[in-house]
Amino acid sequence: MIYGSNHIDLVNDAFWFITGISALLLFVITFLMIYFVFKYNRKKGKKAVNIEGNTKLEILWTVIPVILVMAMFWYGWIGYRDLKNPPKDAMIVKVTAQMWKWTFEYDNGVKADSLYVPVNRAIQVNLHSLDVNHSFFIPAFRFKRDVLPNKNNSIWFLPANVGKFDIACAEYCGLSHSAMYSKVIVLPQQEFDNWLKTELVKKNASVTQSSAVNRK
Amino acid sequence: MHDKEQSVSYLDYKGKHSGIFAWILSTDHKRIGLLYLMASLLFFAVGVTFGFLMRLELIAPGRTIMDAQTYNSLFTLHGIIMIFLFVIPGLPAVFGNFFLPILIGAKDVAFPRLNLLSWWLYVLGALLAVISVFLPGGPADTGWTFYIPYSIRSTTNVMPALIAAFILGFSSILTGLNFIVTIHRMRAPGMTFFKMPLFAWSLYATAWVQILATPIIGITLLLVTIERMFGVGLFDPALGGDPVLYQHLFWIYSHPAVYIMILPAMGVVTEIIPVFSHRTIFGYKFIAFSSCAIALFGSMVWAHHMFTVGMSETAQVIFSLLTFLVAIPSAIKVFNWVATLYKGSISTDAPLLYALGFIFLFSIGGFTGLIQGALSVNMHIHDTSFIVAHFHYVMFGGTGFGIFAAMHYWFPKMFGKMYNMKTAKVGFWTLFVGFNTLYFPMFVMGWLGMPRRYFDYLPEFQIYHFISTIGSWILIVGLIIMFTNFIKALRSKTSYTNINPWSGETLEWTVPNKPPLENFEVIPTITAGPYEYKDNDEILTKEDN
Amino acid sequence: MSVVAEHISEHVHRDDLGSRMGIWLFLFTELVLFGGMFLVYAVYRFTYQQEFHVAAKELNTLIGTLNTLILLTSSLTMVLAIVAIRKDNKFLSIFFQVITIFLAFGFMVNKYFEWMAKIHHGIYPGSETLLAKGNGEILFFGLYYVMTGLHGLHVLIGMVLIGVMTRFTMKGTVNSDKYIHLEAAGLYWHLVDIIWIFLFPLFYLIT
Structure with a gap:
């Protein structure tokens, strides 16, 4: 195990x-x-007994x-x-919370709205908030950790099964607090690698495009 | 046992003032108690209405009857009103004021004018809270915890709400101060500390928590106010302040505040059970000391509200450990209460039903508290509806039922009228069923991952929300039955003259119903403990007649 | 005062020991209130040691010392006022009470000039000069204004209280037999003093 x-x-x-x-x-x-x-x-x-x-x-x-x-x-x-205590070889994902959405950023700069992770690999999420307190909550994995504006919390988990699970915000953060849902999408390693590769290509393409726009 | 010709009751005597001023300027502890009772019941009605509306909104996912902003304001107001205006003053300020001096054989509290000042501060705070609803900007939407940074970013009327809570805190401090001095200095001759009724003991422990913990919330809320006004930066992360420090300061008060709320209710239950079992309390000293132990340990566990903010490991372990230990004195109380029923001569009138209801619901609240005290489980259920269910079981099933028990127990003494016993029992069972239907599903959905303070929710939770909303309707029916029963009794012409309807042995049952201005014609001299029943045979024959 | 009359006509309850106990309990709550702020100070002092060090140097130790002397002396005159009334010397008691109020006033005047000087230099919450500094310095001055401000508020309340007591002493409500109210005002005044004794080193001396 x-x-x-x-x-x-x-x-x-x-x-x-x-x-x-x-x-x-x-x-x-x-x-x-x-x-x-x-x-x-x-x-x-019957008579009561005083004990x-x-x-x-x-x-x-x-x-x-x-x-x-x-x-x-x-x-x-x-x-x-x-x-x-996260294991040394954990994959690190940077999680940014703001009113009222989550952003997930990978080592290679890829950003996503949902948290894509490979199965059976330790994932460490580094949590940061841009505005007020939030809390990163994955009910299916039985943990949450507050996301604070002045302090970088982190937590780790090890997804054992492929599937989609909810991410909720568990610290009240204003108007659309209850809509601050996202998903953690657990993929087999191979599929995850493909996804990350595609996203990287997409990202680079959009960077070139936007710089092309800038040059014009 | 029947009423002799007595001096004028506290309801009727004429002082310097007349009309409403005879009440709102009165320094008589009983009149002040009644003023608190009326004010707090009024706010209870408002709080219940807000709760009812919230439940109605949650009957189905998506928008049902209100928008998210309104919902957020409603749960904030529901919290502020229920905690600061109903539950905290509910027992000490209402029944403590009314009965503490009588229970210890005194003519009034130590500082009657200070007592009146407390009430006025309470009214001032309450008015501010009400005003904040109607000012432009809309009612506060921060939750009753006013967590920073949201509470310094929100554009709603957070300030009036903060100042209201600050003033209400001072009202509570002054009441506590008054009770401590009253208990130390005004006990009747012969009434040693260990001959005091246990309700007085619980008020004593509560009073210490009130005066030692409340100033912390006072200064904290004041700092938030200053923060909002001048941008000093003390908690604002943008200027270097630490929102987690705010949470610490907030819970240093607000956790002990939970014991301010529950201890007096435990005291009421401790009064009721021996009277209706007609035997002495089991383990007097253990119950008295457990009150003090709760007050002490309860002040050292605040950070268990913050296990998810990322404290040091040492802090997590210590606070978790202490949290488990604080359950012990409560458990001791429960065991002693149950043991008091053993070999008694039990009469199941409404006050006892409420007291037993308290034990059952409070036990559920306590046990689910243990579940949250476990670190790993807390990571999962913190800030979910599991917590909401837990504290409603403690605060409503506990303190709320304690207040209802006190109302049924002391009603004839306070008003010289008697309610219909059958209706009272029907009211109890309706409340009990409604309560569990309303709150139990929240445990389930909390465990399944339903976060709290959610205006909207995922479809898989609908069944639980639906049951819960139905429960809120049953609960309200129960409340209506209970209060109509009281109002009917108050309006009935027949006055109730039996000064000791439950055959109690404490001092309030020796004074006439609707006690006169100074309670006792002659201050009694105490020779026996509060629950020493010697007429075990008499009571049986009396029942037969 | 008619409320009192209502009660007095029924029975007169006098318990000086009880009153004293009440005052002490109230002073405890005041200590806890300031304790909350000292806690905040301690946490930030620990977090931003260097910046607190820099910021503290900007405060004028001379004015601080002067104010400490003034307050300590006023505590003495307050005690003397109580001793005088116990010895039934009404005039002397009033004299010392007035001196106490006068000293308190002097403290506030000093405080006023100190604050004003800071504000002229552009150091006040939300000012550009202050926001340009580091977070630790913002917090130091934030705490400085809040804590000395709240303390100043207590000095003002104390002045009013002693003023009322002076009036009572003149009327004879406070006399050699019943001076518990004056004693209460005195205890409150010592509390104000003691809190300053802690504020002074924390802001002015420890740099």
Whole structure:
């Protein structure tokens, strides 16, 4: 398994681990509440017993949750660790956010509105904003990272499957915040190389054209 | 148990002023509490209407009933109104003002005139917020968080909204200050700290958070105001300022503010459960100390709102760890409440239903908080509707239901009238069902990747939005049932004279309904704790009659 | 004052210790308020060390020192005013209160000239001269204006408060038995002083 390729699984595992324990505890709490309300209902005419507390019980239900939440913390942490440090050989894409669109720029100067990436290759996105705060969010890959005007954040991911996935802006940025969608398009390596080549040719052609226009 | 000939009630006595001035210039803590109640319910109605309109807009993708700018202003106003004008003052300023002095056996709060000043500041802040809607430029559209740089770029009326929040903060500080001194200095003879009702404890913890955290938001919002006026550059990235620093300062207050909102509601629940189980509270000291622990730990977890901004790894780990730990005192409270039901003699009147509803909904809110505290999961669900659902479960399912519980619990004492119990229960169940239908789908779509503050959305989320909007209608029906029930009771001619309808043991049940100006004819001397029930046999026979 | 009358007619609640506690709590909130700004200062000082160093040199240490002396002296006269009223010397108390107000006024006059000099040099938020400088210097002067400005506002409020107290002392509302209000104004005044004690080195001395 390639380092980082299981990020989605780690997030899902942490989520379901915490949700599972929570659901169980919630069930116990709710069940006890309902059970007590019926069992000790005043209509049954039983006398209430004044129990002032029980220190052993208090310690028990302090210590056990502490252990549980520490486990939850650990699960959350191991899924995050990888996200922080991109591998050395990651392909770098520069992402520029502005109200309300995304621009993706590749090493060779090619720019695109959608993020084209090869499958099974670590991608590092360097995030920069031209105006206000945005947030680069790919729900399918289970991460987001804020895009700030004064600070260059970066994050990386490893697309494991070919396909198209949504990129959303997750930090409120004004009028058309909800329309600030783009796509990450994961292609097989070969197709990606072709795409990049075609785009480069197109770009060079347009550069020559515009310089030709300028000369006139 | 019935009303003797008593001195004039707080509703009727004549002071120096008459007419409306007898109210808006009154320094009586009960009148001020009632003024807050009316004002905050008014704004609650406005906030609910905005929420209803937003949900209606979201019933289908694309434009339904309003444009994006209106929608953005609506969620901003909904946030500002609900947080600063309803939820924060909802319990401390309304029920704290009304009942704290009575609960600890005092004639009033320590500084009655300061108390009146707080109310006036509240009104001033509220008016400014209202004015900002009608000034040219349109209502603020920044979200209640006023994140920079958007809040210094937006051309809408951000300034009045900022100043409004600043003033409301000061109102809150003064109330907190008043309560701390009141609790320290005005307890009746014999009432030690550990004989205080736990609602007073929760207000005490809240008050400390209010006075120590609120100034930070005050100065922060002031700096944003100055930034907008003079372009000083303190947060503006174009001049070298740091928007992330703004976020830190904002959350240093606004996270503890969440505990300002929830702690008093926990206090109310702690009052209600022993009364309706008719037995002593389980683990008094643990509940009291957990309030303080929440106030303490709650002040050290603010950056968990900012896991995605790119802080240092150390900061991420510490804040995540502390976030998990802050859940513990809340869990202790929940366990103690449930244990208090054990071997009680439970009567399921409306206040208890609301209290149990609180426990259920707050638990969901708390557990989903754990899910967000996990770093990796947070990267995914931060700023999605999962968060929206989470804080509505805490703030509305928690504090909101706490406020409703308090209203049902203390209504006969405050107004000397009794509402219809059956209608109250119907109202509760409608609210409960509506609430879950409205907010639960947001968890699901949040996990599936629906970002928050979205005017429009992808078609795959429509089913959840649709269910959620239907839920908002049920919820509003529940609210209408509840409030008509109250209004009917207020307008009925028959006054309710049983001064202790729930057989409570705390001091407010010893004074007449609609308590007189100075609450007690003779300041009581306290010998027993607040929940020491000795008439276990009596209550059963009383029920039979 | 009729609001008070309404209450007084019912019962007189007097608790000097409680009032003192209230004042101290209020002073805490003021400290936290300024604390927020000191935090901002600390962060930017750390981020832009060199530029803060350059900018701080432009402030006039002499005026700063003079103002520090003035404020410290005024704190002393404030204490003397309270001591005097406790010893039932009404005249002396009023005298010291007036001196305090006078000193505070002197502080503000100094501050005025200091600000004006800066503004004449074109250094004020949003000015071209300032915008031409580096980000760190913009922030330094931004903080300088905001923090000393807010402090100046507190000095003004303090002056008004002490003025009201002088009036109370004349009327006899503040007297040797009941001087808690004067004491409150005094505590507030010391807070204003203390905040300056921190502002002075942060802006003028540390270069």
